Amino acid sequence: MRVKQDYQEQELVRFFPQTLRGILQHITEWEEVEEVRLKTGKPLMVRFARKDAFVSQDGVLVGRPEEGYVVSPEDVNRVVNIASGASLYAFEEEIRSGYITLPGGHRLGLAGQVVLERGRIKTQKHISGLNFRLAREVRGAADEIVPLVLAGSPPRVCHTLIISPPRGGKTTVLRDLVRQLSDGVPRLGFPGATIGLVDERSEIAACYKGVPQLPVGARTDVLDSCPKAEGIRLMLRAFGPEVVATDEIGRAEDARAVEDALNAGVKVVATAHAGTVDELRKRPFFRYLFALGVIERFVLLERREKPGRVAAVTDGTGRPLGVKAC
Amino acid sequence: MLKTVGAAAVLFAGGATGAEIGRLYSRRPREIKALMGALLLLQTQISYVAAPLGEALSVVALRADPKVEAFFSHAAGYLNASCGLTAAEAWDKAVAEVFPDSSLREEDLDVLRDLSAALGNSDREDQALHISLALERLKALAVAAEEDARRFVRLYRFLGFGAGLCLIVLLF
CATH class of the missing domain: 3.30.450 (Beta-Lactamase)
Known part of the structure; x- marks a missing residue:
């Protein structure tokens, strides 16, 4: 210690x-x-x-x-x-x-x-x-949600939106989720997926001179300091990922890039600032995203004794899954 | 016979002393020019490569004229050692350690010391301006140093031999 x-x-x-x-x-x-x-x-x-x-x-x-x-x-x-x-x-x-x-x-x-x-x-x-x-990896921060983000047999990644207020641990959970999805989850029979990580604010992979300083998985390509919309399109064109991950979506151009990813058959895992799912529904960007009806998992985080505590996971219709809301 | 050998030794010593003082004058403009070349390289590393200062100094140390290579490698060493020194402190420490053995004068070193305060603290444009200013000052000093060399190298050689001859006349 x-x-x-x-x-x-x-x-x-x-x-x-x-x-x-x-x-x-x-x-x-x-x-x-x-x-x-x-x-x-x-x-x-x-x-x-x-x-x-x-x-x-x-x-x-x-x-x-x-x-x-x-x-x-x-x-x-x-x-x-x-x-x-x-x-x-x-x-x-x-x-x-x-x-x-x-x-x-x-x-x-x-x-x-x-x-x-x-x-x-x-x-x-x-x-x-x-x-x-301080950048700190919290290994296992996504353990609780991984079984809910993976669905079907054989397991496939669901379109997932991680939601929390500021300092709620979104980035920490997203980082660990990306790492696990990239490396594979043997206990769930998931072999791992290629992930295109668009890290606009260098917070997820914490790249220094282009090299991730925090573990984001063996099958993850990181686009550092790149605007999300352009980054998602670049990843789709150049790397053909199975999953695109990014932090804090919310602008109009992000919606179009996310739609491009959906049309390309790529799974999207992203985070957003909000206290509840209903709060998101009031924003134009998310109204549009919800109208598409593609988000399959909402993960709601809260900050109690430490950030990244999972308060609830629901499916796209709002039906709770696994973790109970507090 | 012994007197002849003694006189020759005194004459040689006088001549050698004069030649050494003259060499200091002739070395100074060459060292200033070597410094200017290295600073130009540093400016390129900062302006076009945007290399972090520690890396930029290491590159300059590798490519610079051997006359000033030690200064840049010392400065890079201090900066890369993560011992809590700012760029100015690392740079000034290298100036104090390396240049006492050189022909550079205090006014030449003042240019380097003045530059140190600005190193790494602003954008590329501003860094390039500070280095350009230092280069301009060094250029003026190099012109003056060449003029000094032209005037004093032969003078000191002559004086050295002259002093040796005077001593021989007085002693013998």
Whole structure:
């Protein structure tokens, strides 16, 4: 356990300068840490699955903001410089999206002054807020839903939509589902399928220099940082996958790309932001998708003690399957 | 006989000292030009390849003139070691370690130190501008260094022999 924690600590602290390393190395709950937040002139903050806390100069977790170590502009600049490998210029596209993906799949969110060019974000300067989000594989996060996503004999993948509010664990469950569907599920007699994963925000596979940093399966091709609609079409043309997986669908162009996949006989596994299925029905994109009547499984997640808890799985008509709603 | 050998030794020592000082003058413009070539390579790596700085410095170290290869390999080593150094710190550390053995002067090294503060902190366009500015300053220094070399190399060689001859006259 200690070895694992040491590894996670080393994984993250290498992105920090010596001053902050000295503070963060005293944290003993690295396995629980989800985010480390730095804001110029504000206390250093660590976010856990169930709580958040400030970190004092001595590396002790404290509840009162005034007891926390106050992050200086120099700290922020140094972290940006070190975490980006002194190469912000190599992350121009990602900076436009507000984050950079780091080795190990971790993500550094950036907030500063946005520079616009012809109404579009060109870059950010005077960066004053940082948010490290730790990438963590939760192996087995999809164990509960895999038997419900596979149907028939021999088993085939169903068109599946995973739904949850923000920070509900959609991406974590999708990643593990993709891994299992790709590698195969021997206990269910499923041999595995070729999967085209369109990872627009580099959150699912957490690619660094194009290489997935988190396991997404042996039969998975990843299209990193690619707009979903274009990515789905590209995958259909170039890789002929049996399943297309993507995160957070919801725009009009996504609907057409999903329809292309359906017409090509490819199964779609995707996620969407929503608290309930009814909430989705009110949105034009999903009204259209529901009218097609193709979604065979809705997986509703909730965040309780930790993200990714399955609240309910229903078929396309809303009939509950297997897992009971809470 | 012994006097002749002694006089020859004094003359040789004087001449060698003058020649060595003169060599420092003649080496400096060559080293500045080698530095300029390497910075141009770095600019290409950043502007067109968008290679991360650690990788870009390693590539420059491989391809640069041997006179400045050590500087770029040291800087790349510090940056790639994940020891919590910023690009500026890695770069300045390499400047401090490598260049005392060179013919470069403080004003030449100031150009490198000024460049370090901007390294890796902005977009490609801005990085290219900073490197271009450093190249312009080095170009002016190279012209001055060549002028110095033309004026002083022969002067110091002559002075070295002259000083040796004076010493011989005084001693013998």
